[in-house]
Amino acid sequence: MKKQLFRISLGLFGLGVILLTGCSKDEDTTAPSLTLSGDQTITVSLPATAGGNSAFAEPGYAATDDEDGTITSSVTVSGSVDMNRKGSYTLTYTVSDKAGNVATVNRVVNVVNDAEVFAGAYNNSVDTCVVSPPSAFSATVTTSDTVNNLVKINNFGAFGSTVNIWATINGTTTGSSISLATPQDLGTTAQLTTIFSSDCFVISGASPTSFKIKYTWNDGANGDTCWSFYVR
16 A cells, blocks of 8 residues: 555656656846947047047937846946047947846947048148249158147148148148137247148048148248248
């Protein structure tokens, strides 16, 4: 009798194990869904004056999980954006569900100088005050890291490789104006004294770029009015 009861109990136990196993929940291996509001790549211009941009405004994000529902509050964001310095910044968004499944999305924010197309070497430049007729010289243009449309012209007017003049190129279309602050040093004693605004403009804002500047310089003893043509 006892042996028979034991067999019945063992059978019932086995049936219970089978039932429990059959009803167990499948393991959660599905990662959450993580989406970004706005564009995944954002381009922002530098400010017109250094430090003039506001802090980066996060466009938003949302996360949901097939088991846990809405889990947006669990999203973490790593990385930062300096809206006042040229560069490419990556923000990384991460979220995990209760089962430990992880989803990650990146957003890239490019802070740019809109005059970047003008950056580079100008090896076919001429200046009317260097020799007559003008001969070619090399100049280099670099863009400011902190102020939009501001560029630095190295070897301005062929005054030498140590001479840098700052100018603002106000657009990329043909005829866009170029402005320069005066005075600016042109070496040990010479100075850029006058700019002729109507004769300082973009010749071509598409690669290969070119532009011209009409100016007056003086070193206290000598001076002249010159044309500088910067040509790729």
